Amino acid sequence: MNKIEGEQISALVDGEVEPEAFRNTVSRLLDAGPEALDTYGRYRLIGELLRDESAQVVHVSDDVRSALRDEPTVFVPPPPSPWRWWKPVAGVAVAASVATAAVVIAPQMIPGLQPGTQMIPVMTDVPRPQAIPQLVASQPSRLDNAISRSGSPGSSRWHTLDPKLEERLNRLIIEHHEYAGRTGLHGPVPHLGVASYEAR
Amino acid sequence: MRHAERLWVAVAGLIAATAAQALHASPLAWLDRMNDAVRQLDYEGRLVVQSGDKLDAIYLVHRVVDGIEKERIVSLTGEPREVIRSDEAVACLIPGQGRHINVGRNPANQSISPLKGVSAAQLAQSYRMQTLTPEIVAGRKAQQIVIEPRDDFRYGYRLFVDIHTALPLRSIMFDKSRRPVSQMMFTEIRINEAITPIEHDLSAMQLARIDDDARTAYERPTEPAWRVADLPPGFQLNAFRKRAAADGDAEHLIFSDGLATLSVYIQRTDGHGLSGESRFGAAKAVGRIIGEHEVIVMGEVPLATLHWVAQHVEPVR
Numbered sequence: 001m002n003k004i005e006g007e008q009i010s011a012l013v014d015g016e017v018e019p020e021a022f023r024n025t026v027s028r029l030l031d032a033g034p035e036a037l038d039t040y041g042r043y044r045l046i047g048e049l050l051r052d053e054s055a056q057v058v059h060v061s062d063d064v065r066s067a068l069r070d071e072p073t074v075f076v077p078p079p080p081s082p083w084r085w086w087k088p089v090a091g092v093a094v095a096a097s098v099a100t101a102a103v104v105i106a107p108q109m110i111p112g113l114q115p116g117t118q119m120i121p122v123m124t125d126v127p128r129p130q131a132i133p134q135l136v137a138s139q140p141s142r143l144d145n146a147i148s149r150s151g152s153p154g155s156s157r158w159h160t161l162d163p164k165l166e167e168r169l170n171r172l173i174i175e176h177h178e179y180a181g182r183t184g185l186h187g188p189v190p191h192l193g194v195a196s197y198e199a200r
Numbered sequence: 201m202r203h204a205e206r207l208w209v210a211v212a213g214l215i216a217a218t219a220a221q222a223l224h225a226s227p228l229a230w231l232d233r234m235n236d237a238v239r240q241l242d243y244e245g246r247l248v249v250q251s252g253d254k255l256d257a258i259y260l261v262h263r264v265v266d267g268i269e270k271e272r273i274v275s276l277t278g279e280p281r282e283v284i285r286s287d288e289a290v291a292c293l294i295p296g297q298g299r300h301i302n303v304g305r306n307p308a309n310q311s312i313s314p315l316k317g318v319s320a321a322q323l324a325q326s327y328r329m330q331t332l333t334p335e336i337v338a339g340r341k342a343q344q345i346v347i348e349p350r351d352d353f354r355y356g357y358r359l360f361v362d363i364h365t366a367l368p369l370r371s372i373m374f375d376k377s378r379r380p381v382s383q384m385m386f387t388e389i390r391i392n393e394a395i396t397p398i399e400h401d402l403s404a405m406q407l408a409r410i411d412d413d414a415r416t417a418y419e420r421p422t423e424p425a426w427r428v429a430d431l432p433p434g435f436q437l438n439a440f441r442k443r444a445a446a447d448g449d450a451e452h453l454i455f456s457d458g459l460a461t462l463s464v465y466i467q468r469t470d471g472h473g474l475s476g477e478s479r480f481g482a483a484k485a486v487g488r489i490i491g492e493h494e495v496i497v498m499g500e501v502p503l504a505t506l507h508w509v510a511q512h513v514e515p516v517r
Contacts, residue, residue: 022339026387030246030257030276037248037255037277164472167301169496170294172465173483174303176498178290179439180454180461181314183231184368185357186482186500187247187384188238189262191283193481194292195273196249196256 009040170194227329227345228320231459233366234359235313240264241365244396245338245389246276251382251481261396270398284398314438318458326350326434326457335360337369338386347459352376353432353505354460365391373482375502382482382500423516426451426466426495430512432505435462455509462499462506464513469494477503486510 008025011017017025029036177190186192225233244261257276262269271285282293285305292301315323323329332344342360349356356378360370370385424440434457441452450467473494474487485498486506490513497510 026246030387033277037257040248040255162472165474168472169474169478169480169485169498170292171301171303172463172485172496173480173498174290174292174301175452176454176461176463176483178303178306179441179452180463180499181438181456182235182238183313183315183459183461184234184238185359185371185459186373186382187249187371188243188368189260189271189273189285191271191273191285191290191292192249192258192260192384193251193382193483194294195275195281195283196251196258196481 006039009036013040225331227331227347228323230331230343230345230359230361230366231315234361234368235315237362237366238262238368239269241367241391242395243367243389243391245386247384247386247389249382249384249481250380254481261398263395263398272398314456314461315458317436317438317456322434323458326354327356327459334363338389340364340369340389342369349376351433352502353434353508354457354501355381357459360385362391367391373500424451424453425449425516426453426464426513427516428453428455428464428509428512429514430508431455432457432508434458435460460499460501462497462501462509464509465496465498466493466513468492477506479503488513490514 008017009029012022012025012029029040174191174194177194180190182190242263245259247258247260249256249258256278259274259276260271262271264270265287268287269285270287271283273283275281280293284291288305290303290305292303294301327350328348330346332346334341334343336342337360341363343363345357345359345361347357347359355373355375358372358374359368361367362369367389369389370383372383373381375381424442428437435455436457437453438456438461439452439454441454443450443452448468450465453464453466455462455464469489469492473489474485474496475489477484477486479485482500483498484501484503484506485496486503486509487497488495488510495510495513497506497513499506
């Protein structure tokens with residue numbers, strides 16, 4: 001990418017492209033390929049950071065990417081579970097340690113769950129730091145393991161090593177978008193995401 | 201003042217009043233308009249889609265021909281990916297699949313918005329909504345709407361909706377901490393003018409025919425054999441599909457809070473089920489095995505919501 005293209009991208013981000021040249025500039029940006037688009041994303045990030053538009057920030061660092069991959073659960077009320085009855089029996093003194101142990105052994109304790117079923121740590125009985133949210137994947141999750149095995153931590157596709165399962169998930173997500181009804185919230189057409197993301 | 205001049209003043213006043221009324225419409229009124237616009241208008245353009253640190257450029261065309269929506273979505277970056285939505289089926293060409301995936305499309309008269317299934321009061325229990333000052337997106341003036349979730353069971357949205365047509369020109373989905381999860385933005389768009397006819401691309405239309413997989417259609421259902429015993433607040437069952445298969449029925453339950461949607465799929469396990477979680481851009485999936493059945497819950501909602509639902513799926517007794 002040469003300097004002129006960089007200046008054009010910068011002008012596009014800053015809204016300084018003349019209306020009559022706007023369409024042509026956008027077309028040239030899209031034709032320039034992924035490198036130019038990445039530059040566009042970085043320029044927007046810088047601009048939005050400078051304007052403190054935190055809700056629009058495009059995160060690109062590894063730390064932030066990791067944070068986006070993990071979902072905070074500490075704010076979510078836990079589902080009622082069959083082992084809730086014995087909580088009153090336990091004394092206040094042992095509650096914290098028992099709850100901590102439950103995070104580890106709950107998958108084996110809850111009836112109906114099969115071996116291998118992914119379990120969210122139930123965090124409600126664990127003292128929660130106010131400033132630093134606990135994340136679901138505080139321990140390496142099955143997803144993280146799959147990512148590390150596949151060697152593509154930035155991949156946007158299903159993280160599965162089973163091609164048949166991946167094809168099935170692709171079919172199911174298409175059915176989901178087709179039949180769940182359209183709101184326009186994710187874009188004007190329902191299948192935008194299916195065409196958007198690829199493993200790279 | 202001559203008659204023609206009076207008429208011109210009246211028309212100009214009417215246009216100004218309509219524009220002013222649009223600018224002062226409520227967020228819910230904007231969402232209603234957007235819901236209709238995405239289905240009813242012809243549009244064509246280029247947009248960028250971002251999820252995490254991935255940025256992709258997309259070409260999109262949407263036309264309504266004899267009341268039937270047709271769409272074509274083509275990736276402009278990376279390996280070729282394409283989605284064609286004809287009057288029969290949705291065909292997806294995805295790299296690495298070896299062939300395209302065909303799914304029978306939702307009948308036009310059933311392609312309704314989940315927003316229609318909830319009242320304003322119900323929606324207000326899940327989200328706070330407000331309009332902000334308009335901004336320019338893709339060279340067009342867009343009304344800004346912010347939809348904030350009241351809890352962690354759903355994401356929030358920041359929308360930029362075209363003032364004149366109500367098409368979404370930019371959309372950002374963000375979590376409770378206001379971190380963006382995904383976003384899309386048009387960089388160029390034409391609306392109701394010189395739209396490329398999709399049906400002229402016969403090879404693309406040929407792909408979007410009902411094949412054997414798509415032909416194993418879901419039946420008109422009676423009652424679901426499965427249910428979610430405890431739904432996250434605000435979510436309700438919106439739709440239910442059932443498919444008879446040699447190894448037992450497969451069920452598809454669709455839940456929504458009016459904006460966010462999630463699907464629950466239940467079928468007899470074939471040894472290739474999802475155990476744990478996975479994601480695809482902004483969409484996520486959680487799998488669980490219950491006896492001889494596997495449950496897959498997916499949607500553009502927080503992972504914790506999918507886990508919640510998956511853990512509360514049970515057979516109807």
